[in-house]
Amino acid sequence: MSNVAPIASRPQIDGYGIPKDKKGLLPWSHVTSRMKEAMHYWVCTASPEGQPHSTPVDGLWIDDQLYFGGSPTTKRNRNLVRNPSVCVHLESGSDVIILEGEARELQNPDGSLAKLLSEESNRKYGYGLTPEDYEKTAGIYVFTPRKVLAWKQFPKDATRWLLEGHA
Numbered sequence: 001m002s003n004v005a006p007i008a009s010r011p012q013i014d015g016y017g018i019p020k021d022k023k024g025l026l027p028w029s030h031v032t033s034r035m036k037e038a039m040h041y042w043v044c045t046a047s048p049e050g051q052p053h054s055t056p057v058d059g060l061w062i063d064d065q066l067y068f069g070g071s072p073t074t075k076r077n078r079n080l081v082r083n084p085s086v087c088v089h090l091e092s093g094s095d096v097i098i099l100e101g102e103a104r105e106l107q108n109p110d111g112s113l114a115k116l117l118s119e120e121s122n123r124k125y126g127y128g129l130t131p132e133d134y135e136k137t138a139g140i141y142v143f144t145p146r147k148v149l150a151w152k153q154f155p156k157d158a159t160r161w162l163l164e165g166h167a
Helices: 029-035 073-082 110-125 131-136
Strands: 041-048 050-059 061-062 065-068 085-089 096-105 141-151 159-162
Touching: 029 061, 029 096, 029 141, 041 065, 041 073, 050 073, 061 110, 065 096, 073 096, 085 141, 110 131
Parallel strands: none
Antiparallel strands: 041 050, 041 085, 061 065, 065 141, 085 096, 096 141, 141 159
16 A cells, blocks of 8 residues: 555545545544554455455554455355455444455465564464464455544444445
């Protein structure tokens, strides 16, 4: 992702009194800090028949992307093979972060990324794969958001970001 923070705007949610001006928009740093600190992320996929499926996962927010894993045989990962469209959100219903985008299986991460994933997982959760295991393990996904919604005091600070290349 780019080193430039996405530009904040207002979401269009008719009938809820979303302000029209930019006063009170949340900063992108609110999203990045909440995502980095979260211990669990809800990943919502769709089956080939279009049925929604949500599961909580452990994950790592690095450079505006979410890395998460799981057995290739899970329903979530089987869904992702067929349809990479994903919605990710955090657990709070009042300090809300909702991300829409795509999750793709991480293919042979280079040594520096594998090392970073191993270090961050061990730091955050107290366990994790070795860098060598990350380099050869299937079932690790990287989620790249294209749209993000957030608020802490809805509707006053409801904020939307359309990320680079997806606007």
